[in-house]
Amino acid sequence: MEIVFLGTTAAVPSAARGHSGIALKYHDEVILWDCGEGTQRQLIVSKTNYMKIKKIFITHFHGDHFLGLPGLIQTLSFADRREDLHVYAPKGIKDLIENIMHLGEYGLKYDIVAHTLSDNFELKDEKYTIKSIKVEHSIPTYGLVFEEVKGREFLLDRAKKLGIPPGPAYSKLQKGEKIKLGGKWIYPDDVLGEKKKGFKVVYSSDTRPCGAVIENCRDAVLIHDATFDGSLKNNAIETMHSTCTEAAQVAKEGVAKELYLMHISPRYKTDELLLKESRKIFRNTMVARDLQRVELLHKSL
Numbered sequence: 001m002e003i004v005f006l007g008t009t010a011a012v013p014s015a016a017r018g019h020s021g022i023a024l025k026y027h028d029e030v031i032l033w034d035c036g037e038g039t040q041r042q043l044i045v046s047k048t049n050y051m052k053i054k055k056i057f058i059t060h061f062h063g064d065h066f067l068g069l070p071g072l073i074q075t076l077s078f079a080d081r082r083e084d085l086h087v088y089a090p091k092g093i094k095d096l097i098e099n100i101m102h103l104g105e106y107g108l109k110y111d112i113v114a115h116t117l118s119d120n121f122e123l124k125d126e127k128y129t130i131k132s133i134k135v136e137h138s139i140p141t142y143g144l145v146f147e148e149v150k151g152r153e154f155l156l157d158r159a160k161k162l163g164i165p166p167g168p169a170y171s172k173l174q175k176g177e178k179i180k181l182g183g184k185w186i187y188p189d190d191v192l193g194e195k196k197k198g199f200k201v202v203y204s205s206d207t208r209p210c211g212a213v214i215e216n217c218r219d220a221v222l223i224h225d226a227t228f229d230g231s232l233k234n235n236a237i238e239t240m241h242s243t244c245t246e247a248a249q250v251a252k253e254g255v256a257k258e259l260y261l262m263h264i265s266p267r268y269k270t271d272e273l274l275l276k277e278s279r280k281i282f283r284n285t286m287v288a289r290d291l292q293r294v295e296l297l298h299k300s301l
């Protein structure tokens with residue numbers, strides 16, 4: 001699994017940072033979290049295949065998080081996409097898609113399926129779940145939680161001791177079915193151990209520090225709003241964003257694995273101040289940069 005930061009700025013772009021966009025590459029799929037202006041170009045520059053995007057999540061309707069959508073939708077059609085595109089966003093997404101269809105001469109070769117996010121929305125795929133969590137911003141905004149679905153560990157030693165022949169019997173037990181061996185029942189619990197840990201990525205989107213993120217970020221790679229440095233807390237309160245020190249506090253309280261600061265104000269020309277302040281609170285902090293890739297490996301969980 002890989003996280004590709006496409007855009008990491010706050011509100012206005014700079015030479016170094018574009019508008020919000022994160023690509024999650026998981027197996028053969030690309031999931032897009034936010035689609036600020038310039039996202040499609042960043043996908044190309046980062047060599048992320050936009051034809052593999054099946055789902056786009058828009059966390060809220062501030063321009064810096066969704067204005068890249070019309071262009072990307074058009075490009076996918078030029079590239080001869082035929083597969084449905086699923087777009088998940090707060091209430092109003094159906095109207096927005098309708099409006100995009102009336103922007104200029106807009107013809108599409110595929111369908112867009114709009115889904116409305118809510119406080120308890122959860123997308124269940126075979127291999128992962130994505131749920132939306134209500135965060136605290138100036139307009140309705142949802143943070144996102146990606147969790148890989150993992151089964152329990154198969155205890156080979158125990159299976160061998162019980163004399164179970166490798167093959168179909170193993171997979172039956174792994175699927176949670178009991179099997180009969182030499183007139184005796186063997187149950188999944190006899191050969192299955194702890195649940196394996198899967199990947200977890202949490203994106204706060206634009207928000208004040210809030211309980212919903214703290215409660216959901218345990219062991220996760222947390223991507224958090226850090227528009228301001230610690231001295232500008234009043235600005236953060238006024239605009240309903242977070243400072244880097246507040247983001248670090250959230251990661252610490254929620255026991256996240258790693259913290260990536262995002263939505264960085266263009267006033268910061270280097271990462272130094274933000275890193276220095278936040279690492280005092282949460283050591284494993286990085287400042288996300290445009291086109292940065294973060295590879296997640298199971299062994300590091």
Ligand SMILES: [Zn+2]
Binds near residue numbers: 011
């Ligand atoms: Zn924003």
Ligand SMILES: [Zn+2]
Binds near residue numbers: 060
């Ligand atoms: Zn916003």
